[in-house]
Each structure stands twice: as C-alpha cells, then as structure tokens.
Amino acid sequence: MTSPSLVWFRDDLRLADNPALRAAADRDEPVIGVYVLDEASPGVRPLGGAARWWLHHSLSELDERLREKGSVLVLRRGAASDVLPALVGETGAGAVFWNRRYGGPEREIDAGIKDGLRGDGVEVASFAGSLLYEPWTVRTGAGTPYGVFTPFWNACRQLPAPRAPLPEPRELRGPGRHPASDDLAEWELLPTSPDWAGGLRERWEPGERAAKARLREFLADDAAGYDRARDEPAAGATSLLSPRLRWGEISPYEVWHAAVSSDAPVGGFLSELGWREFAWHTLFHFPDLATKNLRSAFDAFPWPRLRPTMLRAWQHGETGIPLVDAGMRELWTTGFMHNRVRMVVASFLVKNLLIDWRHGEEWFWDTLVDADAANNPFNWQWVAGSGADAAPYFRIFNPELQAKKFDPDGRYVREWAPDATARPPIVDLAASRKAALAAYDAVKRA
Template sequence: MSRPSIVWVRDDLRIADNPALSAAVARDEPVIALFVLDEQSPGIRPLGGAARWWLHRSLQSLAARLSEHGGVLVLRRGRAADVVPALVAESGAGAVFWNRRYGEPERTIDAALKTGLRADGLDVQSFAANLLFEPWTVQTGQGTPFQVFTPFWRACLQAPAPRLPLPGPAVIRGPGRAPASEDLASWGLLPTGPDWSGGLAETWEPGEPAARARLRDFLREDLAGYDRARDEPAAGVTSGLSPRLRWGEVSPFTVWHETLQGDAEPGRFLTELGWREFAWHTLFHFPALARQNLRPAFDAFPWPPLDPGHLRAWQRGRTGIPLVDAGMRELWRTGTMHNRVRMVTASFLVKNLLIDWRRGEEWFWDTLVDADAASNPFNWQWVAGSGADAAPYFRVFNPELQAQKFDPDGRYVGQWAPEYRGQHADTAGPIVDLRASRAAALDAYEYVKRAGR
C-alpha cells in the first residue's frame, strides 16, 4: 500500500527549485502539497493587509501550477502543530518534507513537529531553499554573528558557492483521492468593504510564472543600467523581485545563477541579495528584531509623546514634503516603494517627526507586499540607527536634497503627488521645519550617547 508524501509549503510558493517538492517526487509515491494558514501559534505575526492580498493570488497560481503537473494543493487553517499531524493521519502519509524557515517561532514549531512525526515512524526532512547561506553557517572569526554587512558578505563570498537550482518536476503524482481542502475565498485574505486593492492588481501579477518572467525581463532589459540608475525612483530599473523572493515564487539560487549566466555584468545587484541574507542572519540571531532595539543604548532614546496627527499625515502622504508624500502614496496605491524613497520616508518619520521606528515598521508591515519578518524591521532599525550596520543617527536624509539629486526633473513626485508640480504649487507647508527637526533629532542622539557612557 502506497503511503503519500506531504510537502508542507510556506514561503516557497513555487515548483522549480523547490527541494522539498523534489524530494517528495523522488519517493515515487503520491504527493500532497499542503499550505497551512497559521494565525494561532504562539509568536506567529499575523500578515498585513497587502501581504494577505498577495498570498491569496499566489496560492491561486500555485494550485494551478500543481494541477498542470498532476499534483494537488490542500489548504487548511489552524495551528500547524495540529493541522500537519491531522493530515498525516487522514492521508496515511509516510513522509513529510518542508523547506526551512528562520524566524524563532517558526523554527520552534518545525522542530517540535519534526521530533513528533519522526517518533511516529515518518520520514521527515527539511531543506535549504530560501537563503543562499543559512544563518548559522556564517560567523566571525570569534564564532559570533556578524553585525556589519561588508565583512558578513565577504565571508559569504568566501564560502562554497551557492548550489545550482533544481529543475521543477515534469510530473507530480497526486493521490487517487485528494484530502478535503478549505475554500481559499473563505479565508478572507482579500480586502472588502472597501476593496482598496485595485492599485495592487494593476501593478502586480503574483505567482511563479510571472516571477520567472520578471527575472528574465530584468536581466535582459534593466540589469545593464542598474548600477547607474538604481537610485532614481522614476528610472524604472529596479528588479521588482522583492515580493517574489519574499513569497518564494522564485528562489535566490535561481536569481543568483541566472544573473551570473546573463550577458550583463551583475554589478551591485547581487549585493542586494546579500543585504537580504544579512537581514535574515540578524533575525536568526536576534529574534526580537521587530520589537527591540538591536543596540541596547537606543533604549534610552527620548521619544517625545506621539503626535497622532503627524503619524497620520505621514501614513497618508500629507506631510507637505514632496518626495515623502510621493513615496507614501506610491506605497498605498501599489504595495511597494522605491528603495531610495523608502529610506527617505523612514528617515523623515524617525528623525524629523521623532516618531518611534516601530510605528513605521508596523505601517510598512501592513502596506508592503514584500514585508517579511527579517527585512522589514532590519531596514527600519538601519535607518533609525539602532540596528546592525546602522546608518549613524546624525545621518538625516534631507528629503529636499534627495529629490534634487535623484528626481531632479520631478517625474517621480509628479506621478504620485502631482499637486507639487510647477513653481506655484498650491500646497500647505511642511508639517515640521526640516532644519529645526533635524537639530532636535541630533540633540536626542547626543542624549543617547551620553546615557551610554
């Protein structure tokens, strides 16, 4: 009697270069792909609204891809510690495979499941699929985690080269009778009352086929100009791969090797993959990254009482600062924002409005389609000056100078905040004075320095 294999998919919503799926297919037994919407396990952070929209569409795409190859996707909702063993018992599975996760709550769940299922006689294996370099494999000479990017990435590049991506299976043998699957629509991942996702749908097509097409287009059309124009928000040369990598619609191994095999020089592009690796390295060793300052000295930072009006103005793109407002409106409309503008908008919140970086991290978590548990808080702490390899607190991005340098003709601002066009724009003034607020931020930074002595 055949005993099917369960492939528990998580942030790896693809068929190609999916080691867990390949291992299951190699057993020559029926394969059941399972996705668990776990919003109940301790420590699991509920997805933000934009991420939930993306997940719905990506699961639709994955189900279609699996079906084309003969497989099936089963959807279940609940605590993974309950759902996975229940499906094992229901299906009579003999093996469970998954690709590794690196957040502390997820690792705790996975380790307990692996121990329990193996005790029941199952073949349970996990694989490296979503990071080029697993966090525990890269250490300083003293055996400690890195806290500065350049030596971290140098150590990665001196390690064995990332493995080649695996081909997707041509045929996935599904079970004769598939287990019952919950209705994706019943999960309520898509927004209603109102449906604010129109801009996301115009901007993105989630799923593995679109991810692979975007990678090919970027390497063919945009990589050659990436180093020159990557900081210009109107240039349109960014890869657009961050949500694809966040949801695992394409693997970093595929991106790495196809970039190296292409005609254009990779330049700084692969270093951006390295920054993503560094974020996960940091989260693995500092699980409280979204809640606590990585640098304890910043616990003494004298945040003033929250001004709700200032926070709302920032969230809605109504600060009176053209580049900041353009970026925040792009975020709300499309679920993404150019990386240079992300730094500017984050710096403005923390260092001009003196609002705790955790407020900004929460907003980005809810509105970014590519927000993940590592990169989102890691980048906020970098801007705030409280994190790994942090920008010094006295480095305050002046949004007016940033606009002059990277959007000199106003194309980006004109697209997203058109009321600022022209010399006689009819707008209210900035909600804070940039010079005075910068001085207040520097005073606060000096307070942190004195408190740490």
Template sequence: MPGPSVVWFRDDLRLADNPALRAALDRDEPVIGLYVLDEESSGIRPLGEAARWWLHHSLTSLGERLRERGGALVLRRGPADRVVRETVSDAAAGAVFWNRRYGGPEREADAGLKSALRADSVEVSSFAASLLFEPWTVRTGAGTPFSVFTPFWRACLALPAPRAPLAEPREIAGPGRTPASDSLGDWALLPTRPDWAGGLRETWEPGEPAARRRLQEFLRDDLAQYDRARDEPGAGATSLLSPRLRWGELSPHTVWHETVEAGAGGRFLSELGWREFAWHVLFHHPDLARRNLRPEFDAFPWPRLQPTHLDAWQRGRTGVALVDAGMKQLWHTGYMHNRVRMVAASFLVKNLLIDWRRGEEWFWDTLVDADAANNPFNWQWVAGSGADAAPYFRIFNPQLQARKFDPDGHYVREWAPEHLGEDSPEPIVDLGETRKAALDAYEHVKRAARD
C-alpha cells in the same frame, strides 16, 4: 513507512528549485501539497493586509500549476503543529518535507513538529531553499555572528558558490484520495469592504510564471543600467523582484545563477547579499521587530506621539514632496522604491521623532514584500539602532534627496503632482528645527550610554 508524501509549502510558493518538492518526488510515492494559514501559533506574526492579498493570488497560481501536473494543493487553517499532523493522518502519509524557516518562533514550531512526526514513525526532512547561505554557516573568525554587512558578504563569497537551481517537475503523481481542503475564498484574504486593492491589481500579477517573466525582463532590459540608475525612483531600473523572493515564487539560487549567466550584476548580487544579511541578523535576534539591536537606543527620549503627524505620514500629506510621493505609491501599489523608503523612514524617525516601530508596523501592513527579517532590519538601519546601522546623526534631507535622485520631478509628478504647482503644500514640520531636535535626542542616548 509507505504512503503519500506531504510537501508543506510556506514562503516557497513555486515548483522550480523547490528542494522539499524534489525530495517528495524522489520518494516515488503520491504527493500532496499543503499550505497552512497559521494565525494562532505562539509568536507567529499575522500577515499584513497587502501580504494577504498577494498570498491569495499566489496560492491560486500554485494550486493551478500543481493540478496541471497531476498534483493537488490542500489548504487548511489553524495552528500548524496540529494541522500538519491531522493532514498526515487523514492522508495516511509516510513522509513530510518542507523548506526551512529562520525566525525564532518558526524554528521552534518546526523543531517540535519534526520530533512529533518522527515519534509517529513519519519520515521528516527539511531543506535549504530561501537563502543562499544558511545563517549558522557564516561566522566571524571568532565564531560569532557578523554585525556589519561588508565583512559578512565577503565571508559569504568566500564559501562554496550557491548551488545550482533544481529543475521544475513536469509531472507530479497525485494521491488517489485527496484530504479535505478549505476553500481559499473562505479565508477572506482579499479586501471587500472596501475593496482597496485596485492599485495592487493594476501593478502586480502574483505567481511563479509572472515571477519568471519579470526576472527575464529585468536581466534583459534593466540590469545593464542597474548600477547607474537604481537610486532614481523615476528611472524604472529596479528589479521589482522583492515580493517574488519574499513569497518564494523565485528562489535566490535561481536569481543568483541567472544573473551570473547574464554576465553582470555585481551590485545587484550584493543586494541579494543585503537580504541574506537581514535574515542572518533575524536568526540571531528573533525579536528584531520589537527590540533595538543596540540597547543604548532603549534610552532614546521619544516624545509623546502626535497622531496627526503619524496620520499625515501614512496618508502622504506631510507637505514634503518625495516623502508624500513615496507614501502614495505605497498605498496605491503596495510597493515603494528603496531610496524613497529610506527617505520616508528617516523623515518619520528623525524629523517627526516617531518610534521606528510605528513605521515598521505600517510597512508590514501595506507592503506586498514585507517579511519578518528585511522590514524590521531596514527600519532599524535607518533609525540607527540596528546592525550595520547608519549613524543616527546621518539624517536624510528629503528636499536634497529629491534634487539629487529625482531632479526632473518624474517620480513626484507621478505620485504627488500637487507638489509641483504654485500652491504646493507646506511641510508639517520645519526640517531644520526637527533635525536639531533629533540630534539633541541622540546626544541624550550617548550620555546615557556613558553614564
């Protein structure tokens, strides 16, 4: 069927290595970019506030880059199945292309839309773009999904190497008439009352060009010391690529191949593998953010929530230096160093005895890189209830972690300097006593599993 091609952008806000965009260009018809803000479809989780901030700026960048090359970006809001079909009708489009999503509700929505469009004689194709290895291609010898990372990643590396990234198009033929579009400002993605995003603006520049620059900076300046210093929050050795991958401003194929070409990166590439594993688990367990993967943890005796403890943790007022520094970094920048994320999460779950889902919800709202797989997956890992989980009895001692990974106090000095003076605040709970309480609760889980 002739007519323009619609490229439905989702978590792939880039022009380079975008298979859906490439397929549309190969069709040799005008191309219309579409982004749908879907907060209504069943099961689709609304974005957190920090994510909404990032999305606004990344869409701004994407729209500008499409226009520079002759294309257009249409913004529409509503249930995706209805909005995409309306856009196809308005544009008299003959084809729709998108890159695949892997969450349960998203897959169901995409499958239904694909069937409906084909019934209307519209060409539809979807592509692999956001993962190196699609979840159904990686199985155990018994044909089941992996539940442990090391054999999962070994199996991935035994598969054909990830494909080479696709080149960025220089020209994009736009339509003679572009369908009506919402104004991005009308979506009110940015905070105004109050405007709390000053720290995010200081820290980040969303968009594909900035993502490309950061990748090159990391490979040039930081990759060589990554293995040695990645766990030191004050060392500045982390890639800071997680939000770029979350929003698809970079593809994992680009990161993979450019890292390999740099001649290093074994440990860094395994971190890409950990990201893949999280999506692998979500694909097979769509309710990852709500339900314990290990069902015996359903018997965990969470005590009645103490709101003052949760509030202190969220605000970085626990009296525990490394935890408070991390939570303040999170609030200011929408980001937290990974080692500190583990420490802060362990403190919430295993010292404050607060359900991991409360922490997952807070990170979902405040992290610029929170996605549907990695955020709940990593919370369950810390809680001991998930795939490849750290045993529940492995409790991070935040004071020992600070001495080991921030021995000179650089990180704490930057984010929680009140902990370095003589009047340093006291912890809101006793670390030893709460550790014992957590282990007692874990014994309850083990007994329930045996009975």
C-alpha cells in the same frame, strides 16, 4: 498500500528549485501539497493586508500548477502543530518535507512538529530553499554572528558558490483520494469593504510564472543600467523581484545563477541579494528584531509622546514634503515603494517627526507586498541607527536634497504627489533635525 508524501509549502510558493517538492517527487509516492494559514501559533505574526492580497493570488496559481502536474494543494487554517499531524493521520502520509524557515517562533514550531512526527514513525526532512547561505554557516573568526555587512558578504563569497537550481518535476503522482481542503475564498485574504487593491491589481501579477518572466525582463532590459540608475525612483531600473523572493515564487538560487550567467554587470545587484541574506542572518540571531532595538543603547532614546495627527499625515502622504508624500502614496496605491524613497520616508518619520521606528515598521508591514519578518524590521532599524551596520543617527536624509539629486526633473513626485508642493510642510526640516540630534545625546550618554 501507498504512503503519500506531504510537502508543506510556506514562503516557497513555486515548483522549480523547490528541494522539499523534489524530495517528495523522488520518493515515487503520491504527493500532496499543503499550505497552512497559521495565525494561531504563539509568536507568529499575522500577515498585513497587502501581503494577504498577494498570498491569495500566489496560492491560486500554485494550486493550478500542482494540478497540471497531477498533484493537489490542500489548504488548512489553524496552528501548524495541530494541522500537520492531523493531515498525516487523515492521509496515511509516510513522509513530510518542507524548506526551512529562520524566524525564532517558526523554528520552534518546525522543530516540535519534526520531533512529534518522527516519534510516530513518519519520515521528516527539511531543506535549504530560501537563502543562499543559511545563517549558522556564516560566522566571524570568533564564532559570533556578523554585525557589519561588508565583512559578512565577503565571508559569504568565500564559501562554496550557491548550488545550481533544481528543475521542477515533470509530473507528480496524485493521491487516490483528495483530502478535504478549505476554500481559498473563505479565508477572506482579499479586501472587500472597501476594495482598496485596485492599484495592486494594476501593478502586480503574483505567481511563479510572472516571477520568472520578470527576472528575464530585468536581466535583458534593466540590469545593464542598474548600478547607475537604481537610486532614481522614476527610472524604473530596479528588479521588482523583492515580493517574488519574499513569497518564494522564485528562489535566490535561480536569481543568482541567472544573473551571473547574463552578460550584464551584476555586482551591485548581487550585493542587494547579499543585503537580504544579511537581514535574515541578523533575524536568526536576534529573533526580536521587530520589537527591540538591536543596539540596546537606543533604549535610552527619549521618544516624545506620539502625535497621532503627525503619524497619520506621514501614512497618508500629507506631510507637505513632496518626495515623502510621493513615496507614501506610491506605497498605498501599489503596495511598493522605491528603495531610495523608503530610506527617505523612514528617516523623515524617525528623525524629523521623532516617531518611534516601530510605528513605521508596523505600517510597512501592513502595506508592503514584500514585507517579511527580516527585511522589514532590519531596514527600519538600519535607518533609525539602532540596528546592524546602521546608518549613523546623525545621518539624517534631507528629502529636499534627495529629491534634487535623485528626482531632479520631478517626474516621480509629479506621478504620485502632484499636489504636494502646494501643502505647507508639517515640520521645519532644519529645526527638526536639530531636535533629533539633541535627543540623540541621551543615546550617546548611555
């Protein structure tokens, strides 16, 4: 009798360079892929709306590609600690493989499942597939986690070079009997009433094949000018790989090796991969990153009472500040925002409107296709001044000066917020800057 191998897909929705899938294929038994929509386990954060849209389409392609190879993708919904053992029992699986996750609740879930299945005599193994450098492998000389990016990235670069990507399996053995699977459409990941995803459909094509194509296109056409033009939102010089990496449609190892093998100058681009690694390093050591200030002194910050009208104006791109409004409308329409503009809109919310960074983090979590558990709160805390290697609080982005420097001909603003210049600003930039610095005195005293 055969004993199938289960491959538990999570944030690694790909066939190439997937160590868990490779381990299952090498076992020379039938392979069953499984994805669990887990919104029931304690501490697991439900996906935002834009993320759910992306997940639907990425799972659809993953299912198609597994079938092409001879295998199958089983969809189940519920607490993973219940779903995985039940599926092992249904299929008689002799092994379960997955690629590791690094958030606190997820690690606890995975460890519990691993212990339980091993206790039942099932082979279980996990692999490094989502980060170039796993968080516990990078430590200061004192054995502590890094809190500043440059020393962290220097330490990473002293470690052995990232391994070579693994090829996708040529074929997979399918099970003799396919386990029951949920219907993807019944998960209702796509918006319907209303269907607000028209801009996402126009901008994005989720899936592994599109991810590989985008990497090739970036290295061929855009990487040479990346360092010069990456801060200009209208230049189109960014890689647009962040949602691909967030969902694991392409691995950081594939991106790394393709970049270093290209003829383009890629130092700045690789450092952005390093920033992603730093965010996950931080989350691993500080699991409450989305809810608690990393620097506890900021607990003393005197946030004024929330003004919902101000928050809504920011969310909807109706602040009367052209660059801010353009960024927020790009986000709402496409599920994405240029990185320079992300910093500007975040600074405006936290330091001009004096609204707690957690409100902005929650909005980005719901509207970004690339929002993940590490990068989203990490970058919000960086702008707010409360996080690792954070921008000093007194560094307040002036959106007007930022626009003059990085969108000098106004192309980006005209594309996304052509009416913004006709709106009165909801706040005076100079006066609000002074108010923010005055509030920061409480943190300095703390």
